[in-house]
Amino acid sequence: GQNIDQPTEMTATEGAIVQINCTYQTSGFNGLFWYQQHAGEAPTFLSYNVLDGLEEKGRFSSFLSRSKGYSYLLLKELQMKDSASYLCAVMDSNYQLIWGAGTKLIIKP
Amino acid sequence: IAGITQAPTSQILAAGRRMTLRCTQDMRHNAMYWYRQDLGLGLRLIHYSNTAGTTGKGEVPDGYSVSRANTDDFPLTLASAVPSQTSVYFCASSEAGGNNEQFFGPGTRLTVL
Numbered sequence: 001g002q003n004i005d006q007p008t009e010m011t012a013t014e015g016a017i018v019q020i021n022c023t024y025q026t027s028g029f030n031g032l033f034w035y036q037q038h039a040g041e042a043p044t045f046l047s048y049n050v051l052d053g054l055e056e057k058g059r060f061s062s063f064l065s066r067s068k069g070y071s072y073l074l075l076k077e078l079q080m081k082d083s084a085s086y087l088c089a090v091m092d093s094n095y096q097l098i099w100g101a102g103t104k105l106i107i108k109p
Numbered sequence: 110i111a112g113i114t115q116a117p118t119s120q121i122l123a124a125g126r127r128m129t130l131r132c133t134q135d136m137r138h139n140a141m142y143w144y145r146q147d148l149g150l151g152l153r154l155i156h157y158s159n160t161a162g163t164t165g166k167g168e169v170p171d172g173y174s175v176s177r178a179n180t181d182d183f184p185l186t187l188a189s190a191v192p193s194q195t196s197v198y199f200c201a202s203s204e205a206g207g208n209n210e211q212f213f214g215p216g217t218r219l220t221v222l
Contacts, residue, residue: 004151031208042199042213043152050208087151091208096167099151 002026004100006088011106012078020073020086020103028093034062034073035087037102043087046073075105083107112136115200115214122190122221130185130217132200138212139205141183143167143175145196146216152199158183159205190221 003025012018024032031050035043049055049064049071061074073086085102092098113134122128134141139160144152154167158177172194174186183202187194197218201211 033210042215044213045210048208048210089152096154096157097152097211099153101149101151 002092002098004088004090004098006086006100006103008101009104009106011108014078014080014107014109016078017074017076018078018105020075020088020105022071022073022088022100024069024071024088024090024098024100026090026092026098029066030091030093030095032062032064032071033089033091033097034071035089036084037087038084046086078107080107080109113200113202113212113214115198115217117217118215119218120220122187122219124190124192124221126190128187128190128219130187130198130200130219132183132185132214133181134183134200134202134212134214135181136202136212137180138202139180140203140209141177142201142203142211143173143183143185144199144201145169146199147196155185155198192221195219195221
């Protein structure tokens with residue numbers, strides 16, 4: 001079966017750094033996406049990785065290791081507005097997205 | 110319209126009733142999708158359409174139908190609603206091609222009693 005695992009909830013302090021992990025087992029791999037979803041709102045795109053390595057975009061970075069079936073999203077200089085759920089999704093061999101349940105990130109002052 | 114819209118925002122429906130959720134995008138995206146999101150579960154694909162005139166089944170298609178008469182609209186119909194269809198429904202669209210980001214509508218919160 002296809003499976004995406006990520007922690008249910010994480011807590012971090014404003015100004016700090018947090019790493020959200022995602023492991024996956026899917027039928028085929030055509031890229032990994034990270035989305036941010038604030039409570040009661042729609043998911044919005046953060047990053048896309050298809051090759052191994054780190055992609056940096058401002059305060060957010062995303063890493064991929066295809067051989068390990070592993071990715072992480074790194075958020076630096078945390079702000080209160082970063083409190084949200086972070087969704088990991090893998091595009092499978094049929095070019096359909098398989099979604100993790102999301103990691104709820106709580107930022108404390 | 111800017112982006113992707115959904116209607117209604119929320120709805121309470123009696124079991125057995127028929128309901129159509131509307132989705133419209135103005136980005137001229139070829140691909141469109143319907144997902145449901147339930148607490149503790151990831152988004153699950155209900156149906157998709159890669160281009161106008163074609164549709165396909167996702168992970169959880171039973172009890173739902175879709176049509177794609179044109180590029181902009183992708184309605185989702187529940188023929189006879191059941192309580193297990195209580196969920197938040199998101200419509201999304203993307204450029205053709207697998208590795209393009211999906212843009213999501215604001216969602217419809219549906220409660221079936």
